[in-house]
Amino acid sequence: MQIDLIKGHGSGNDFLLIDEISNDYLFTEEDRANLAKVLCNRGNELGADGILFIMKSDRADGRMRVFNADGSEASMCGNGLRLVARYICELKGLNKAVIETMKANLKVMKQEDIFPQVHTYQVEISPVMFELKALPLNLPKPTLFNEKIKELSDELRFTALAVPNPHLIAIGETEMFQNNLQKELSEKVNGPNDLFPDGVNVSFVKPLEKGSIYVRTFERGVGFTNACGTAMSASSLVTCLTELNNYEKVINVYNNGGKVQCVVHKLDDTYSIDLIGNATYLYRASIQLALNEKTFSVTSRTELLEQRTYEKLQSAAQEVIKQTL
Ligand SMILES: N[C@H](CCC[C@H](N)C(=O)O)C(=O)O
Numbered sequence: 001m002q003i004d005l006i007k008g009h010g011s012g013n014d015f016l017l018i019d020e021i022s023n024d025y026l027f028t029e030e031d032r033a034n035l036a037k038v039l040c041n042r043g044n045e046l047g048a049d050g051i052l053f054i055m056k057s058d059r060a061d062g063r064m065r066v067f068n069a070d071g072s073e074a075s076m077c078g079n080g081l082r083l084v085a086r087y088i089c090e091l092k093g094l095n096k097a098v099i100e101t102m103k104a105n106l107k108v109m110k111q112e113d114i115f116p117q118v119h120t121y122q123v124e125i126s127p128v129m130f131e132l133k134a135l136p137l138n139l140p141k142p143t144l145f146n147e148k149i150k151e152l153s154d155e156l157r158f159t160a161l162a163v164p165n166p167h168l169i170a171i172g173e174t175e176m177f178q179n180n181l182q183k184e185l186s187e188k189v190n191g192p193n194d195l196f197p198d199g200v201n202v203s204f205v206k207p208l209e210k211g212s213i214y215v216r217t218f219e220r221g222v223g224f225t226n227a228c229g230t231a232m233s234a235s236s237l238v239t240c241l242t243e244l245n246n247y248e249k250v251i252n253v254y255n256n257g258g259k260v261q262c263v264v265h266k267l268d269d270t271y272s273i274d275l276i277g278n279a280t281y282l283y284r285a286s287i288q289l290a291l292n293e294k295t296f297s298v299t300s301r302t303e304l305l306e307q308r309t310y311e312k313l314q315s316a317a318q319e320v321i322k323q324t325l
Pocket residue numbers: 013049050066068073074075076077078079080165166201219220221222227228229230231
């Protein structure tokens with residue numbers, strides 16, 4: 001079976017985009033999980049953090065389903081949604097659209113370049129839930145806000161929220177990035193454990209100057225990635241809850257893949273976050289796939305030249321991180 005795809009990234013969080021609107025691929029659920037495991041494997045010619053299936057929708061301009069590299073499906077993907085936003089807007093000649101995701105239909109729109117000649121989109125991150133059952137997190141309390149979890153750490157304080165995929169956020173200083181704690185506790189809560197039966201994305205956050213933070217995330221179903229869009233959005237919200245940053249103001253979120261911006265909105269007890277950042281295409285490729293043998297070959301690959309301009313954004317962001325982390 002031949003499959004045409006685009007490899008792209010949002011802040012270095014890279015994905016394979018497969019267009020099921022223009023092509024009749026007819027994937028089964030098992031196909032989708034197997035495709036993610038086979039094509040995202042970085043030992044192969046492609047490799048990625050996940051696959052974004054772009055599908056028809058009867059209630060929006062398009063639909064996104066996101067599968068992690070381990071074959072698990074997630075309810076949301078912030079960096080991936082910017083790539084899908086770009087793909088749908090360019091496919092349909094739109095500057096803004098609505099994309100159906102597992103739990104919500106989300107508003108997306110093309111934005112002014114966050115850096116010269118870097119395709120930039122804004123996506124809505126919503127709904128936001130703090131009830132522990134929304135993750136789920138099995139603790140004898142309704143919510144977890146800036147509190148210790150003795151099974152995970154004696155010092156760190158965590159906040160748990162779903163946007164709607166699950167996130168566990170710890171805010172601290174540089175030292176928290178200089179040991180193996182994030183890796184060890186992330187592997188624990190993403191393996192067989194009583195706290196997070198479905199796993200969780202784990203982010204360590206360091207406030208930089210007011211209006212700027214650095215976020216490093218160990219992603220459920222993937223591991224450490226350059227950036228996690230929903231995690232950066234959730235982290236921005238938590239820094240507003242702890243009054244480190246302000247609602248309705250742009251927060252610069254630095255990460256190992258570059259920089260995005262978040263604006264946190266609070267209306268009574270309802271929150272949403274605007275996530276603004278790049279949607280960069282790396283290459284187009286066609287593959288010949290034998291799914292049952294779980295093998296494929298790349299039959300064509302056309303490099304695109306967008307990464308050269310993106311790299312200027314990334315090195316500027318890395319300079320800031322080097323100065324402040
Ligand atoms: N690993 C996530 C899905 C991908 C989210 C991330 N790549 C993003 O940009 O939000 C999860 O299992 O909930």
